[in-house]
Amino acid sequence: MSEFNDSAAQQPSSLRKDVEKAMQIFFSNLGDESVTDLYQLVLHEVEGPLLEAVLRHTGSNQSKASIMLGLNRGTLRKKLKQHGML
Structure with a gap:
């Protein structure tokens, strides 16, 4: 396994956190609409x-x-x- 993959497995990456935040915003803006x-x-x-x-x-x-x-x-x-x- 590469060094990058090892460190990514140990702690959430900034990219992962950004995706989680973007999804939270997406769902809060979605309101009652279905997707x-x-x-x-x-x-x-x-x-x-x-x-x-x-x-x-x-x-x-x-x-x-x-x-x-x-x-x-x-x-x-x-x-x-x-x-x-x-």
Whole structure:
């Protein structure tokens, strides 16, 4: 296991706390409205900024980005297209 994963398992990360806070805000703003497909909604909302940040970090090198994300390059390209980034 990597050092990052070891430390993440020991204590909640800042990212995790941010997600928890965002979800609390989402639910408080939801009121009486019902929501479906929340999992897909959250994944779609998070995936775009994640891809943008990793590409920026790798200088738009898709091979490096795919390695960093743990995706194969074809899957990365598919996701980039889904988010209008390609």
